[in-house]
Amino acid sequence: MAKYSMVDQENCIACGACNSVAEEIFGYHQDGISFVKFGDNNGQVPIPEELEDDLEEAYEGCPSEAILIQDSPFSIA
Ligand code: SF4
Secondary structure (H helix, E strand, C coil), X not given: CCEEEEECCCCCCCCCHHHHHCCCCEEECCCCCEEXXXXXXXXXXXXXXXXXXXXXXXXXXXXXXXXXXXXXXXXXX
């Protein structure tokens, strides 16, 4: 099943962990706050299947639980 992800930027503490385990998925803004590269953090673009293990690792390693994952596209607020 496809996985969708986005970073809750209110909770991201700019620690850098997600990019170090999944650099193809996560990028950083100038202030160090992370974003999901696919769909520019809008949660609408599925993460490529071959990157799902990296996504899971980043999710588990995020100290502030800022990485959100679900099986369907996120609704746009
Ligand atoms: S691991 Fe979590 S807190 Fe750290 S930069 Fe990534 S999203 Fe932000």
